[in-house]
Amino acid sequence: MILNTELEYKGNQFPSNIISYKKDVDVLHFSTANNVKLRLTVLRDSVLRFRYTTVGKFTNDFSYAIDENASRGYNHLEISEDTEKYIVTTSKLICHIYKTDLRKSIYDVKDNSLICEDELGFHWEESYELGGDIVKMSKASQNGESFYGLGDKPEHINLKGKRFENWATDSYAFGKNTDPIYKAIPFYTGLHNGKSYGIFFDNTFRTYFDFCHERRNVTSFWAQGGEMNYYFFYGPKMQDVVTSYTDLTGTPELPPLWALGYHQCKWSYYPESKVKEITDKFRELKIPCDAIYLDIDYMEGFRCFTWSKEYFPDPKRMVKELADDGFKTVVIIDPGIKIDMEYDVFKEGLEKDYFCKRADGPYMKGKVWPGECYFPDFTRPEVREWWAGLFKELIEDIGVKGVWNDMNEPAVMDVPGKSFPPDVRHDYDGNPCSHQKAHNIYGMQMARATYHGLKRFNYPKRPFVITRSAYSGTQRYTSTWMGDNVASWEHLQIANIQAQRLAMSGFSFAGSDIGGFAEQPNGELYARWIQLGVFHPFCRTHSSGDHGEQEPWAFDREITNIVRKFIEIRYQLLPYLYTTFYHYSQDNIPMLKSLVLFDQEDVQTHYRMDEFICGNQILICPINEPNSKGRRMYIPRGEWYNYWTNELIEGGKETWVDADLDIMPIFIKSGAIIPKYPIQQYVGEIQMEQIDLDVYYKNGKEDSELYEDANDGYDYTKGRYSLLKFNLVGNEDKLIIRIHKRGQYITPYSNFKINLFGLPFEVKSIKVDNEDVSLEDVNFKDNSLIVTKEFTNLQIIG
Template identity: 90%
Template sequence: MILNTELEYKGNLFPSNITKYSKDVDVLHFSTSNNVILKLTVLRDSVLRFTYTTVGKFERDFSYAIDEDASRGYNHLEITDDEEKYVVTTSKLICHIHKSDLRISLYDAADNKIICEDELGFHWEESYELGGDIVKMSKAAQNGESYYGLGDKPEHLNLKGRRFENWATDSYAFGKHTDPIYKAIPFYTGLHNGKSYGIFFDNTFRTYFDFCSERRNVTSFWAQGGEMNYYFIYGPKMQDVVKNYTDLTGTPELPPLWALGYHQCKWSYYPESNVKEITAKFRELQIPCDAIYLDIDYMEGFRCFTWSKDYFPDPKRMVKELADDGFKTVVIIDPGIKIDNEYSVFREGLEKDYFCKRADGPYMKGKVWPGECYFPDFTRPEVREWWAGLFKELIEDIGVKGVWNDMNEPAVMDVPGKTFPPDVRHDYDGNPCSHNKAHNIYGMQMARATYHGLKRYNYPKRPFVITRSAYSGTQRYTSTWMGDNVATWEHLQIANIQAQRLALSGFSFAGSDIGGFAEQPNGELYARWIQLGVFHPFCRTHSSGDHGEQEPWAFDTEITDVVRKFIEIRYQLLPYLYTAFYQYSQDNVPMLKSLVLFDQDDVQTHYRIDEFIFGNQILVCPINEPNAKGRRMYIPRGEWFNYWNKEQVSGGKEMWVDADLDSMPIFVKAGAIIPKYPIQQYVGEKVIEELGLDVYYKNGKEDSELYEDADDGYDYTKGRYSLKKFNLAGSEDKLIIRIHKRGQYVTTYNTFKVNLYGLPFEVKSIKVDNEYVDLADVKFENNSLVISKEFTNLQIKG
């Protein structure tokens, strides 16, 4: 649908000259002689919104993506004009709007250098086939520009030279270049000449993005309907672009800590005896696990909100017994409601007229797991409220702790497009529309309704929801996984790229089906996948089960031992991971950072795909090939310590790293203070009596954080949390650590085991809170010391 190079203007219409300009506080209107209006809204000094209409008036302003708590306000706004252009200036940006054709150019206010400029700019094509306009935007690509983002596309991390479609699609066993797949996240970042910006095209129709694929120097995006409506977000640091986009579309509240533990899933664990056998084996083999999942077979004939009496005769008792053994139960819920007058959920939905209808009146009927189904219209507030209420029995009565929304693209079987026909009608929160507009947000609104149900009935505990389909902003309600992948080495690499790309796109709480959903991994592939998966915010093994077993013990004892070892590392790092989640939730900081996000000024990072930063200070690089004893990887600039042998390396170069099957390349940033808990079989198994602090020496300064609260519930919102900020300063013969604490939460421990790595001197004296201590008193040996009180200042001298 994009312009052909030889037919550049054929069939495309363009704005003409500006005839009128008006300003209302932070909203500017520019009208042209051919009835096009550009509405420019200044949200922040670095965030501008551009909306165009071709019919002289705008649609009602409504978006599911934008968070109602998104930041607003700017320090400076000035508008001037000359013969050629209007100039809008904030403290961060200068925007030129050309009077002859509405084209936009954006400059950095600090140095007046170009950031992004329209090529043809806004144009449109009248489509009689679609019965409306195809709205288009083309931007000139700058020299050496790279592009990132767009959610979970299974492609190279750098999008340059590629073209994509956003249309949520059930993509069983998708491949490396499959497009589209499950999610539609129309946000990308551009990077050139040390400057990064983002564009969020908030249009829920089928959208397309072309990054210099058709025309070498042009990036474009377009939609098969709706308005040209996009947000321009300036950095110049990419991390600030991602943070500002995430602020715009929102972050989740903190999850319960158990949701960050290891989860086990399969299609399907049933009957009850099989579930108990699996959970007992975890405890017997001492492999930590916090959650067990029940796929569609737990239901009566795949009817949502029911239980199979044959397989699970007393679910409440079973769920309680699992909980007593430290397992949270998570169940699947799909959108399709079986057409069955004996089935109360169907009957109630029918009586209240809650199901989606075709344009001429009848209900939308589609086949999914239960057979013929109707589908709730989750874009109606009263339907979401009803759906939320359906969780009362599952959550409040039976005690289920998490819900997994699948098939919500929405997926329909045995039809060519695998989804609803376009003439299905939706309420869209009082903005009635066809499925063309509502398709990409259907799964998001289902997940939203599910989240509110869990929040209501699990209170005072926190909800946990996982969704397959998503649009921008879905991260406010749920976690996600990347869908039905395959047990291949290529998919291990794809999973890594998808997790990084989702984090770059505001959606950090994500992970893959460890080991692959389709087909069967061998033990080596499963072990290597676990090694990657424990460094993803959401960590779950899931398989289709019809190829064999995929539990940690399904291979041989060597593999089982490797899997246990890495899951134990995850449980030790839970306070570090939870702190990263806090920084994501509160400050919009992505929990995983691609190397380009970590250090965009190093051009070497712009095309790196395997290495990533977990949290802020741990560098991880999975092994992607069979029979590998190590790999070459890029170490970012700065000083790093090998996690295993504590050897220090200087970054800014590629190097070989040894990694036998029981190891993988992991490095820790010099100066980092990494908090560690003792290994537990599940979150809450032990009262934490001692906190480990792994201190990595640096000749210089480095800051670290540790966030803790009660691990669940909402007391943290009332100030009952603990946030420790560690300031480390090292020199040739001294190391000083200062701790600043805020919050009213009292931790269960007041003993600290401080492990010092990389000290260039032999320790001669230690001061705790400005008092010298006898080295025997702090049990000082092998550069470790135990301090049995809360302290605010630690000085180690050579």
């Protein structure tokens, strides 16, 4: 982009006046005198798509990001015009398109307030070096506007005043402000005057975003090729913007419940005896764990889809023995295929011509862990199909339950840029292109092929995949982690911000390498990181292993006990986390909410980045500094219970919270009903006979939910699930809980242990489904009671 305003017009070209307009159902076509065309599609009342071409015709409309099941349809569409503009009106928006230069302004239909307007609007610069255009869009920034999103950027949660680049990059030991890094998610939300909108720039080339960095009142985004093609979403609530974007780009199906358990990983656990030593220690110390990971050393010479005969002579037996002890085995698979004519995977890929080629015909050759490799072109459907088929032995025969895709930016060693050169060619599903266009989606298409392989060979169980690189829409196939971080207090804070930002960018199923990948944490840092990590949707310790051990017991007994305590809390909260995932999967609602996403009307939240809401009712604030006995934190508006003391706090202000090393600030929203399982060492270890419901009194109303199914498999898609909706109403002398159930799943337990917190009255009587029960019959003690059947109405009377 140009560095100052005076130069802004040099080299840039702009649309001239509109000479024709045509409406085709929900698509509006505008053409200008200098051959620019704008295609405006009304997807929904609050979602508009703007697509431009400068050469008079559009290329094939194809995107890897868009979910085929995305919602379409609107309630109202009306087009009118006056002397200076066309006016497009839906039930939510008014869009003005100016006849002189195609610039646009978008207003809220309710109060005619301005939401977003073009500054220069669409413009472009011919790139003789790259070919095609550098396509640009600039918007006027409104007073007090804030910006959020863009995936995994390790920056302040509020992006205002910053500039970013989207180019998937292997960023080993990245730091605060490193850019670009592993993911390219070109979606952001803007917020001003209490109203939020979003923009998704669906362009896979190297893209840039400037949030009032170059010029104080201008936000712009541009790409080194491809189309100016973006979607506009309107809230006015930020959560509605995020859910609309997530609906467009998709959500994952429900994972198996074990995938929400605790995972242990290291570069590398080998041989088999070391793996068994680690898993035995978890069971001996009674630290819950559901998954053990094998990094690249499990392979024969780092060849994907092979096993080292020396380290793992009988992988099928080992995987079964681990499974019998409650451990799912997850293995790493990278994209680089070693050049070796004795290696079946390479030989088949070569024979079928499945590898990426340079422009002049030779295969793309690069060094990765196995040495010199070729790389599959995952943008070809037949290559994805082949890749999916390669998982048969790993999954169906040996019994591996999850696959971890690494190095898929793609990362290449010993070359400038650490990736493919730009002249590498890709099929792009029948839209042939150079690597400049395919780079940002390479990891996504690898993860997609991996997901389909696991889905096929693990059926009827659900697949579990984790990827390092991603583009918008990758969340449909896989979970993710933030890449090769560092064992430092700064990185603990970065992990918190990245998880929040990814959730705001449609990608909730994410977590960091707990404790840091590079270097070695001390016990205090590891304990504080576990405390944060157990409230991230994906929860895994991972380390490079260069500097020592990083298992929960690698420090002293005090740290081991703290780590166990918090992993146990995660296992107790599995039904809450699973219910949160259900709402992410079904309703596109982010699993983590930055405070601004939770309560955008409170301007105090716009720059808060430590505190976040897990689900909808648990407030978390990690301790980011060593030797801390507590911290100041912002409690959002409303009433919140301190999880540890049950003290009720009025929000809307900053307050000091005590937090010794074995405590992290956790608050529960008043009125919440939090479901809890008994502590188990792995998912499915014990037959559930009882579930706890922690009920937090509120003088008023609050809704909560509990979603359950068989924890794996696809019966839930046929109605075999249970969704309990709790409606709590409290006043000075009574608490009423009404339950409405949907679904046909019969839970394995019949007992509900109800733990009441914060009651302002002494309990005198209890009614279950309008019948009086004696306090003895429900084992009433210390404000806890047990109901031995599903009920629809519970009254606690003072």
